[in-house]
Amino acid sequence: MESNATFSNLEDIFSRTRTALNEFKDIITPVIEEAKDDHERLYWHHIYEEEDHRFDRLEHLLPALQSINADDSTITTEDSEFVHLLQDISLEKFGLHNFLEHLDLSLYTFKDTELEKPIQSLRDMTSEDYQLTKQLLDQLNEEFKGGLSFKTSVPTDEKEDIDERLKLDTYAPTDTHSGSSGQSTPQHSKKRLTVGSLKY
Amino acid sequence: MESNATFSNLEDIFSRTRTALNEFKDIITPVIEEAKDDHERLYWHHIYEEEDHRFDRLEHLLPALQSINADDSTITTEDSEFVHLLQDISLEKFGLHNFLEHLDLSLYTFKDTELEKPIQSLRDMTSEDYQLTKQLLDQLNEEFKGGLSFKTSVPTDEKEDIDERLKLDTYAPTDTHSGSSGQSTPQHSKKRLTVGSLKY
Numbered sequence: 001m002e003s004n005a006t007f008s009n010l011e012d013i014f015s016r017t018r019t020a021l022n023e024f025k026d027i028i029t030p031v032i033e034e035a036k037d038d039h040e041r042l043y044w045h046h047i048y049e050e051e052d053h054r055f056d057r058l059e060h061l062l063p064a065l066q067s068i069n070a071d072d073s074t075i076t077t078e079d080s081e082f083v084h085l086l087q088d089i090s091l092e093k094f095g096l097h098n099f100l101e102h103l104d105l106s107l108y109t110f111k112d113t114e115l116e117k118p119i120q121s122l123r124d125m126t127s128e129d130y131q132l133t134k135q136l137l138d139q140l141n142e143e144f145k146g147g148l149s150f151k152t153s154v155p156t157d158e159k160e161d162i163d164e165r166l167k168l169d170t171y172a173p174t175d176t177h178s179g180s181s182g183q184s185t186p187q188h189s190k191k192r193l194t195v196g197s198l199k200y
Numbered sequence: 201m202e203s204n205a206t207f208s209n210l211e212d213i214f215s216r217t218r219t220a221l222n223e224f225k226d227i228i229t230p231v232i233e234e235a236k237d238d239h240e241r242l243y244w245h246h247i248y249e250e251e252d253h254r255f256d257r258l259e260h261l262l263p264a265l266q267s268i269n270a271d272d273s274t275i276t277t278e279d280s281e282f283v284h285l286l287q288d289i290s291l292e293k294f295g296l297h298n299f300l301e302h303l304d305l306s307l308y309t310f311k312d313t314e315l316e317k318p319i320q321s322l323r324d325m326t327s328e329d330y331q332l333t334k335q336l337l338d339q340l341n342e343e344f345k346g347g348l349s350f351k352t353s354v355p356t357d358e359k360e361d362i363d364e365r366l367k368l369d370t371y372a373p374t375d376t377h378s379g380s381s382g383q384s385t386p387q388h389s390k391k392r393l394t395v396g397s398l399k400y
Contacts, residue, residue: 049356
């Protein structure tokens with residue numbers, strides 16, 4: 001069925017981002033260990049912990065995706081296990097958006113350092129995977145005739161009933177296949193970064 | 201049954217934190233709107249968005265808790281819907297820990313301002329509710345003879361297989377009923393904050 005390819009793509013994305021988040025955790029580990037004060041330590045610890053938690057969720061989700069991809073039987077929204085799997089996938093759609101913001105926050109701190117290039121490359125990959133994940137969830141929703149509930153998958157940036165001043169242009173919804181082509185990095189967003197205005 | 205009181209307590213906690221996170225969102229909304237540059241805007245937007253997402257999850261979880269509390273029938277781990285409810289509760293246990301860190305990050309920024317007192321009071325309430333939630337999940341695990349899976353509920357601070365240098369004393373596990381009595385605020389944690397070292 002159509003959705004088998006979709007789930008296979010989702011498995012690839014979540015497997016890829018599990019590797020990417022571990023690379024990112026390794027990058028910021030010495031930053032936490034060498035933090036100059038409690039505030040800096042808490043800032044990076046907090047980001048590390050959220051990605052560490054995302055890793056635990058992906059470790060839980062990926063085997064479920066793998067078993068769906070290994071099983072050719074028909075999938076229906078009558079199956080409550082399947083509905084919960086879709087809800088878990090929608091949660092990880094938000095997780096990809098959140099990772100994108102962690103990487104963008106890090107780019108402000110590590111701009112013009114040896115860490116900028118590896119973080120930028122994780123950022124570009126994550127931006128594309130996030131856009132692809134949105135497309136794949138849209139395809140699933142079409143296949144299941146809108147019968148799916150993704151209540152917990154929409155970032156503030158993409159909500160319609162939110163004060164525009166609380167959203168960021170960088171993360172505005174895009175219809176392009178590649179997120180990076182449709183999005184700007186913080187360095188190129190409309191409002192300019194005040195260089196040197198921040199410790200991190 | 202024993203667990204009915206537990207679920208009623210959990211409903212109270214998650215209803216209380218839903219109100220608290222909205223208060224916090226209102227506190228930081230003008231901070232986002234009046235941010236002096238993109239980095240400061242992204243920093244507060246990112247925290248706002250995570251709490252906004254937590255609100256969406258709680259809006260999904262609370263009706264399920266309410267229906268369990270309204271139903272006197274026996275609950276068993278054979279019921280997959282119940283197992284998923286417990287997994288959602290364990291996710292919100294982590295959500296409470298994450299909120300605690302958002303409030304502590306904010307206390308660094310708003311120390312000695314008119315915002316310190318309301319944020320500190322949300323922080324103290326959240327710390328106690330987080331400790332209580334851990335106790336309630338332990339009780340459920342005992343009642344169901346350890347048959348529950350809370351894979352995605354443990355913060356880095358409470359994992360045993362993690363480099364100690366990545367954990368914060370402030371969030372070290374405590375057996376006290378009240379989290380605040382067993383925990384210190386950042387201002388009182390072992391390592392001192394370097395006053396004035398941070399913009400936010």
